[in-house]
Amino acid sequence: MKKNDPYAALRFKEFNTFLLIRFAMVFAWSMQFIIIEWEVYRITKSALSLGIIGLMEIIPAIAVSLFAGHVVDQKEKKGLLLKCILGFSVISLGLFLITWPEVNSDLPTTAILYTIYFLVFVGGIVRSFLGPTVFSLLALIVPKKVYSNASTWSSSVWQVGSVVGPAVAGFSIHLIGVHWSMCLVLACSLFALIILTQIEKKPILNPKIGEPVMESLKEGVKFVFNNKTILSALTLDMAAVLFGGAVALLPIFALDILKVGPQGFGFLRAAPAVGAILTMFFAAYVPLNKNAGMKLLTAIFLFGVCIIIFGLSTSFWISLLALFFSGVVDGISMVIRQTILQLKTPDHMRGRVASVNSIFVGSSNELGAFESGLTAKLMGTVTAVVFGGSMTLVIVLFTGFISPEFRKLDLRKDLEEHENQS
Numbered sequence: 001m002k003k004n005d006p007y008a009a010l011r012f013k014e015f016n017t018f019l020l021i022r023f024a025m026v027f028a029w030s031m032q033f034i035i036i037e038w039e040v041y042r043i044t045k046s047a048l049s050l051g052i053i054g055l056m057e058i059i060p061a062i063a064v065s066l067f068a069g070h071v072v073d074q075k076e077k078k079g080l081l082l083k084c085i086l087g088f089s090v091i092s093l094g095l096f097l098i099t100w101p102e103v104n105s106d107l108p109t110t111a112i113l114y115t116i117y118f119l120v121f122v123g124g125i126v127r128s129f130l131g132p133t134v135f136s137l138l139a140l141i142v143p144k145k146v147y148s149n150a151s152t153w154s155s156s157v158w159q160v161g162s163v164v165g166p167a168v169a170g171f172s173i174h175l176i177g178v179h180w181s182m183c184l185v186l187a188c189s190l191f192a193l194i195i196l197t198q199i200e201k202k203p204i205l206n207p208k209i210g211e212p213v214m215e216s217l218k219e220g221v222k223f224v225f226n227n228k229t230i231l232s233a234l235t236l237d238m239a240a241v242l243f244g245g246a247v248a249l250l251p252i253f254a255l256d257i258l259k260v261g262p263q264g265f266g267f268l269r270a271a272p273a274v275g276a277i278l279t280m281f282f283a284a285y286v287p288l289n290k291n292a293g294m295k296l297l298t299a300i301f302l303f304g305v306c307i308i309i310f311g312l313s314t315s316f317w318i319s320l321l322a323l324f325f326s327g328v329v330d331g332i333s334m335v336i337r338q339t340i341l342q343l344k345t346p347d348h349m350r351g352r353v354a355s356v357n358s359i360f361v362g363s364s365n366e367l368g369a370f371e372s373g374l375t376a377k378l379m380g381t382v383t384a385v386v387f388g389g390s391m392t393l394v395i396v397l398f399t400g401f402i403s404p405e406f407r408k409l410d411l412r413k414d415l416e417e418h419e420n421q422s
Contacts (some may be wrong), residue, residue, distance in 0.1 A: 009150035028188035030165025060124035065355040066126040072351025077137040087126040089189040090166040096182040132354035138201040151338040156280040163273040206348035220352025243388040275327025294407030299332040304392030310384030
């Protein structure tokens with residue numbers, strides 16, 4: 001295999017199947033979330049009701065994640081992924097049925113609303129298991145020497161799915177309505193189930209099968225907090241998501257500050273994702289493993305700068321470029337973070353480490369939106385965004401100052417070690 005082969009991971013048949021499953025699930029989940037938001041707001045006309053959707057997801061995300069990581073490390077990964085997709089399919093079927101206007105015309109609005117909230121809550125539990133399972137399965141599908149390349153392609157597919165899903169949802173709701181749009185989501189999950197049969201069962205690499213739950217959870221948390229490289233990467237990621245949540249305030253910027261209306265809002269919303277996708281495809285050709293620590297610190301620092309520029313801008317085009325470049329540097333950050341997690345995590349602890357990661361990052365998305373909304377209420381919209389970007393810069397500088405080892409991090413040695421083991 002050629003050195004720095006941009007298609008190294010794609011030369012493994014099971015990895016291509018894995019990417020199809022990952023895209024189908026991210027696309028379906030992203031599409032479903034937009035459909036749910038639309039339907040909930042349609043029947044309630046309440047912004048608070050939309051906020052409750054996020055609350056219904058974040059509760060299980062925090063409460064169940066560590067236990068989910070323990071289960072993932074104890075069980076066979078393909079079988080777990082099968083159960084996760086089945087769980088999602090049942091939820092999608094439930095949403096398909098509850099949004100059927102001809103069947104549910106006599107149901108009270110509150111009954112429909114509470115059923116949707118319940119299904120979202122159950123979906124949060126499923127999602128707590130899905131993330132660690134996917135992270136762990138990836139490491140069993142490709143050799144260690146192509147982890148970096150595999151992480152890049154996996155992150156790229158995730159980003160594409162998370163962009164295309166909401167876009168298709170918008171068009172689908174307009175063309176065929178909420179109910180039949182949910183049918184498309186269900187079809188995607190069933191497609192993922194079918195092609196999962198192309199992946200073989202994988203060995204369980206955990207030597208402590210049957211380990212008590214509390215001991216297992218303590219070991220996972222202790223490992224993350226004792227591993228300065230992983231902890232620094234997670235802290236930086238959390239800071240960027242928590243304090244750089246300008247996206248949550250985009251409707252205000254589009255309507256009241258930049259005055260560009262719904263069309264301009266669509267462009268602003270898509271700009272970071274476009275930048276991230278381009279970067280991640282570029283990273284497949286130009287590996288980011290050399291001086292990875294400094295590159296990650298620099299990328300998140302520049303992310304903070306882009307958020308500040310966006311907050312201060314009164315020009316649509318400057319704002320659009322600031323968001324685009326925030327996506328570019330966030331793409332660099334995402335690839336490096338995922339590579340660090342894959343290379344620095346022992347095989348028998350991947351589920352638990354991925355669960356801690358989901359608590360750091362997953363909960364930060366909702367908390368970041370809440371932080372942006374709260375600071376906007378207290379300080380004003382522009383000040384809130386500039387404050388968030390500035391806090392990101394402070395945390396990056398602080399992390400770099402107290403972690404000289406992280407500044408010097410170079411992943412090429414880890415890749416060489418894994419290549420020798422393969």
